Amino acid sequence: MPRYFFDVNDDDSFFRDEYGAELPDLEAAELEARRSLGEMARDVLRRPSAPNSLSIGIRDDAGHQLMEVSVTYAVSSYAAV
Numbered sequence: 001m002p003r004y005f006f007d008v009n010d011d012d013s014f015f016r017d018e019y020g021a022e023l024p025d026l027e028a029a030e031l032e033a034r035r036s037l038g039e040m041a042r043d044v045l046r047r048p049s050a051p052n053s054l055s056i057g058i059r060d061d062a063g064h065q066l067m068e069v070s071v072t073y074a075v076s077s078y079a080a081v
Contacts, residue, residue: 011051
């Protein structure tokens with residue numbers, strides 16, 4: 001079974017996955033990245049100074065970048081009329 005690595009990036013930080021996970025295929029790796037990204041975004045949005053974006057880069061054990069899953073968010077304030 002192939003091993004996929006999930007590197008996490010936000011506005012200020014990069015975390016390289018050194019362990020990876022064995023998954024049946026790239027589709028399963030994408031689903032894992034989407035699930036993880038959703039959980040991370042929920043946790044990050046609770047912080048007062050949340051980054052504007054989060055992403056997970058998926059690479060194979062040869063180091064080839066295969067895919068990136070990302071989420072971007074913003075807060076817009078509108079003046080009361």
